[in-house]
Amino acid sequence: MRLTCPVCGDRDRREFTYLGHETYLHRPPAGAPAEAWDAYLHLRDNPAGLTRELWHHGSGCGAWLLVERDTVTHDILSVRLAREDTA
Amino acid sequence: MRFSALEIIKQGLIGNTGWRPHWRSPQPKSEYDILIIGGGGHGLATAYYLAREHGLSNIAVLEKGYLGGGNVGRNTTIVRANYGMPGNSEFYSHSLKLWEGLEQELNYNAMMSQRGIYNLFHSDGQRDAYARRGNTMITQGDDAELLDRDAVRKRLPYLDHDNARFPVLGALYHGRGGTARHDAVAWGFARSADQRGVDLIQTCEVTGIDIDKGRVTGVQTTRGAIRAKTVGIVVAGRSSQVAAMAGLRLPIESHILQAFVTEGLKPCIDTVVTFGMGHFYISQSDKGGLVFGGDLDFYASYAARGNLPMAEHVMEAGMALMPMIGQARVLRSWGGIMDMTPDGSPIIDKTPIEGLYLNAGWCYGGFKAVPGSGYSFAHLLATGTHHAPAARFRLDRFARGDVIDEEATGSQHNLH
Numbered sequence: 001m002r003l004t005c006p007v008c009g010d011r012d013r014r015e016f017t018y019l020g021h022e023t024y025l026h027r028p029p030a031g032a033p034a035e036a037w038d039a040y041l042h043l044r045d046n047p048a049g050l051t052r053e054l055w056h057h058g059s060g061c062g063a064w065l066l067v068e069r070d071t072v073t074h075d076i077l078s079v080r081l082a083r084e085d086t087a
Numbered sequence: 088m089r090f091s092a093l094e095i096i097k098q099g100l101i102g103n104t105g106w107r108p109h110w111r112s113p114q115p116k117s118e119y120d121i122l123i124i125g126g127g128g129h130g131l132a133t134a135y136y137l138a139r140e141h142g143l144s145n146i147a148v149l150e151k152g153y154l155g156g157g158n159v160g161r162n163t164t165i166v167r168a169n170y171g172m173p174g175n176s177e178f179y180s181h182s183l184k185l186w187e188g189l190e191q192e193l194n195y196n197a198m199m200s201q202r203g204i205y206n207l208f209h210s211d212g213q214r215d216a217y218a219r220r221g222n223t224m225i226t227q228g229d230d231a232e233l234l235d236r237d238a239v240r241k242r243l244p245y246l247d248h249d250n251a252r253f254p255v256l257g258a259l260y261h262g263r264g265g266t267a268r269h270d271a272v273a274w275g276f277a278r279s280a281d282q283r284g285v286d287l288i289q290t291c292e293v294t295g296i297d298i299d300k301g302r303v304t305g306v307q308t309t310r311g312a313i314r315a316k317t318v319g320i321v322v323a324g325r326s327s328q329v330a331a332m333a334g335l336r337l338p339i340e341s342h343i344l345q346a347f348v349t350e351g352l353k354p355c356i357d358t359v360v361t362f363g364m365g366h367f368y369i370s371q372s373d374k375g376g377l378v379f380g381g382d383l384d385f386y387a388s389y390a391a392r393g394n395l396p397m398a399e400h401v402m403e404a405g406m407a408l409m410p411m412i413g414q415a416r417v418l419r420s421w422g423g424i425m426d427m428t429p430d431g432s433p434i435i436d437k438t439p440i441e442g443l444y445l446n447a448g449w450c451y452g453g454f455k456a457v458p459g460s461g462y463s464f465a466h467l468l469a470t471g472t473h474h475a476p477a478a479r480f481r482l483d484r485f486a487r488g489d490v491i492d493e494e495a496t497g498s499q500h501n502l503h
Contacts, residue, residue, distance in 0.1 A: 046327035
């Protein structure tokens with residue numbers, strides 16, 4: 001598996017660390033009810049197929065990446081900077 | 088047919104023409120008392136204990152593929168009760184006790200081999216942690232022995248004891264741990280459940296769960312609709328998909344875990360050894376292959392196959408620990424789909440839908456749990472109450488903050 005970092009280009013999977021589903025981009029505001037934190041921290045759609053998730057390019061530019069990937073085939077569909085999504 | 092030495096002799100005399108299939112292949116009926124979705128180790132054990140412990144037999148196990156074709160047929164076959172946290176400790180203790188009587192009970196050779204497990208430690212801090220864990224195991228009524236470096240050197244002479252980075256300082260030894268023949272465990276439970284009247288229905292995929300006014304009424308399958316007032320979901324890595332049919336969203340992310348086996352070798356490793364400085368565990372099968380594994384690949388996956396980086400990592404860990412295996416050729420590798428929870432512990436519980444129950448989230452550790460999980464889930468399905476050793480495996484424990492985080496790694500699914 002290889003990922004194309006928008007900053008560094010095509011790189012080996014070993015340079016990247018997986019954090020989890022893009023749910024992690026949507027942190028509940030302070031004071032949100034416990035259910036919102038449960039959903040944020042624990043509950044997942046866990047799709048068999050297309051998913052969007054956060055990877056960290058720790059052995060490269062250090063950017064957080066939003067990766068569109070297929071969990072059945074391991075195909076990478078797109079890689080973008082996560083900050084573009086949260087801006 | 089009861090298996091025995093006499094039966095083998097008898098069959099030998101008649102040219103082995105009298106052996107029969109181990110279970111029937113019935114057509115699904117239109118209604119059962121209890122439906123179990125998933126014909127793996129846990130589902131088959133659940134069906135068996137429902138029949139044996141609770142006298143129920145109007146039960147069907149629905150399996151989309153073939154019996155035992157999932158994770159129970161693709162693991163590293165280790166059986167143990169060396170957990171430290173309340174919740175896990177009593178559960179795995181109960182499960183190991185069930186393992187110990189299983190073959191006689193099922194009249195099936197599961198090749199249960201209590202060859203002992205060595206959890207090696209390589210630092211003072213790790214020694215302290217294992218000493219504490221060993222005391223917890225003894226308090227629970229299980230066996231544990233803390234071995235110093237000389238004892239380990241004597242018992243496992245083939246390790247790289249004086250490795251410059253990871254010297255072996257000792258081990259926590261769990262003598263009642265060991266291995267079992269994984270497929271045979273599934274087959275043994277299947278055969279015994281079938282003999283007690285349970286219908287094992289293969290190539291029958293559940294495509295929908297019928298719910299009426301908050302109560303489960305049956306399921307839709309590729310072989311037609313089947314009604315039941317009690318339905319148990321026991322589908323490991325596919326838990327999220329099946330639960331979604333009932334509108335549920337689970338605290339689970341599915342990950343790939345690889346394992347490896349070498350060509351058959353002369354006997355050389357007569358126990359189970361785990362490396363304390365890299366996730367690596369190894370035993371030798373009765374056929375001679377070295378069976379070993381390591382960590383998840385760490386990214387969500389349903390592919391049932393892994394990538395090279397983790398394969399390399401596992402090989403490197405193995406070479407750091409026991410260089411003698413370096414010339415063994417890897418015969419094959421495979422991957423299982425692990426249902427990872429945010430605390431690394433499983434779920435055996437009711438769901439918000441009446442009559443619908445969930446057994447999931449076994450993470451890396453489903454195989455050793457097979458009898459205990461089946462026993463406790465059967466208790467829950469039959470009585471509607473939690474079986475004491477599994478009473479903490481609640482679905483809502485994450486929302487309540489009452490997690491069982493054995494490795495203290497936090498709420499990230501892949502870190503357990």
